[in-house]
Amino acid sequence: xxxxxxxxxxxxxxxxxxxxGAISFPIYQTATFRHPGPGESSGYDYSRSxxxxxxxxxxxxxxxxxxxxxxxxxxxxxxxATVLELFAxxxxxxxxxxxxxxxxxxxxxxxxxxxxxxxxxxxSVLNNVLTSIQTNTRAFFIExxxxxxxxxxxxxxxIAAARNHRIKTIIDNTFxxxxxxxxxxxxxxxxxxxxxxxxxxxxxxxAGFVVVNDEKTGERIKFLQMSIGATLAPLDSWLIxxxxxxxxxxxxxQQHNARLIAEWLQRHQQVEKVYYAGLxxxxxxxxxxxxxxxxxxxxxxxxxxxxxVERILKSVxxxxxxxxxxxxxxxxxxPMTQTHAAVPKEIRDRLGVNERLLRLSVxxxxxxxxxxxxEQAFNK
Ligand SMILES: *Cc1c(COP(=O)(O)O)cnc(C)c1O
Numbered sequence: 001x002x003x004x005x006x007x008x009x010x011x012x013x014x015x016x017x018x019x020x021g022a023i024s025f026p027i028y029q030t031a032t033f034r035h036p037g038p039g040e041s042s043g044y045d046y047s048r049s050x051x052x053x054x055x056x057x058x059x060x061x062x063x064x065x066x067x068x069x070x071x072x073x074x075x076x077x078x079x080x081a082t083v084l085e086l087f088a089x090x091x092x093x094x095x096x097x098x099x100x101x102x103x104x105x106x107x108x109x110x111x112x113x114x115x116x117x118x119x120x121x122x123x124s125v126l127n128n129v130l131t132s133i134q135t136n137t138r139a140f141f142i143e144x145x146x147x148x149x150x151x152x153x154x155x156x157x158x159i160a161a162a163r164n165h166r167i168k169t170i171i172d173n174t175f176x177x178x179x180x181x182x183x184x185x186x187x188x189x190x191x192x193x194x195x196x197x198x199x200x201x202x203x204x205x206x207a208g209f210v211v212v213n214d215e216k217t218g219e220r221i222k223f224l225q226m227s228i229g230a231t232l233a234p235l236d237s238w239l240i241x242x243x244x245x246x247x248x249x250x251x252x253x254q255q256h257n258a259r260l261i262a263e264w265l266q267r268h269q270q271v272e273k274v275y276y277a278g279l280x281x282x283x284x285x286x287x288x289x290x291x292x293x294x295x296x297x298x299x300x301x302x303x304x305x306x307x308x309v310e311r312i313l314k315s316v317x318x319x320x321x322x323x324x325x326x327x328x329x330x331x332x333x334x335p336m337t338q339t340h341a342a343v344p345k346e347i348r349d350r351l352g353v354n355e356r357l358l359r360l361s362v363x364x365x366x367x368x369x370x371x372x373x374x375e376q377a378f379n380k
Contacts, residue, residue: 005064005179009247012060027238028052049226053234057241058209061193064178064244066185067211069218071225072237076174076194077102078230079208081110083170083192085224086217089115091138096123096153098146098351100172100194101335105342120347123158124151124284130161139168145175145288148300148335148359149351150275152284155291159187174198174326179251180294184213195232197326198297201243201250204327205236250328250364254297257370258362264371265301270308270378272356275300297362298325300335306355308378309334313358315377318369325361330370333359 003011017026028051033044044050054072061070073079080103087093095107097120107118121128123142140162144153155171162169170190171183177198183191193199195207210225212218225231232240255278262276277288278295288295303309312332313321319330323338333339335353348354362370 006248008060008063009179010245012056012241012244013063025053025056025238025241027234029234047234048229048231051231051234051237053241054232054237057232057237057244060241060244061178061199061209061211064182065173065191065211066178066182067191067213068215069222070209070211071218071221072195072232072240073208073210073225074230074232074236075206076100076192076196076208077106078228079192079194079210080172081106082221082224082228082230083190083210084111084116085228086168086220087116087138090136091115092117092119092134092136093139093141094119094121094123094129094132094137095141096143096146097121097347098149098151099141099143100147100174101340101342103141103143103172104340109342122151123153126154126157126161129153129158133161133165133167137165137167139170141170141172143172143175144291145277145284145296145298147175147298148275148333148340148353148357150277150282150284150298150300152277152282152288154287155183155186155188159183162189163187175298176292176294176296177247177251179247180296181292184211186291189213189217195240196324198251199244199247200240200327201247202239202327203324203329203331205239205243207232207236207240251294251297253364254362255294257364257367258295258297258299260367261360261362261370261374262299264374265299268378270304272302272304299360299362301358301360302352302354302356303358304356309356309358311380312374312377315380316373317376318365318373319360319377325359327361328364330363330365331361333361335359 058070119132169188173191174194191211193209265274276299
């Protein structure tokens with residue numbers, strides 16, 4: 001019987017410990033495993049290659065994303081860096097230009113030195129993606145909604161174009177999670193995650209995931225994971241499992257709060273523009289509903305007067321001024337100096353990541369308390 005996603009986030013891959021029946025799957029805090037004799041193995045040899053607790057969270061992610069397999073890494077960046085090892089010097093990738101700053105830094109300052117090349121384009125305009133295809137293009141790397149401008153890229157059209165050109169589609173699904181968006185079901189080849197964000201959900205654990213749609217790519221990622229070794233530790237695997245169990249209730253509440261806060265911001269005299277795909281006047285509002293079942297809980301907004309930014313960041317009390325997103329606690333981020341500091345100023349200016357832009361990761365608190373905190377911060 002196929003369970004709904006609300007049930008699958010709780011029960012994962014039916015992961016009871018077969019030895020004790022423990023409902024919470026144990027943390028196999030071990031580096032290595034004893035062999036009864038030569039040529040004999042329990043199936044576990046060494047925790048870089050495989051660990052039972054990590055396997056549980058990997059199988060759960062594969063299940064939630066409708067992939068053939070998933071692999072857990074020590075951070076989102078470790079997951080993305082490992083995926084890039086699928087490519088060879090001379091290969092070219094077309095990448096969303098409005099993306100996580102750390103991904104931009106990895107591509108430009110690390111991978112380029114190893115012979116990969118990248119075209120950064122506004123992937124919310126399909127033609128930009130199509131006209132960037134070269135004879136050596138091997139993949140599209142897309143974030144939708146984009147970070148931090150919340151632009152929506154057309155997954156159906158991009159995946160269709162990729163298939164025509166025998167190009168792989170890689171989607172960073174961190175912002176919506178499989179609860180709201182499952183790119184592999186739409187035909188994408190690879191999904192990557194910063195599990196640090198909504199999947200873990202408590203601002204307490206770094207993690208990353210790669211989920212694939214075919215066994216051959218899965219075997220290669222498994223080989224790279226084991227060879228490079230940036231694997232997720234047993235305790236951290238358990239923390240992500242524990243976080244995942246409440247993914248559906250957290251996201252529903254966070255999205256509910258986000259919508260009300262976005263509407264409140266939109267009415268505010270000192271706010272210039274609100275970027276949230278759940279607002280009916282957002283340019284991607286109709287498109288996102290064709291490929292996702294929700295809008296998520298990330299809002300960006302620009303204020304009319306740049307001096308307000310410092311006042312808001314100094315004055316918030318409930319909301320924390322901190323990098324990261326997706327947890328139960330509301331966080332406010334200044335992308336220009338934090339998440340997107342690695343992106344050159346000319347690109348940031350083109351995108352709108354300027355001195356007046358703030359990004360809000362909406363938590364599960366009472367929404368009136370979050371709004372009251374913003375209100376007092378605006379008025380300080
Ligand atoms: C945070 C983030 C990453 C990087 O993940 P880490 O877990 O911080 O290494 C990648 N992509 C997106 C969209 C992110 O928000």
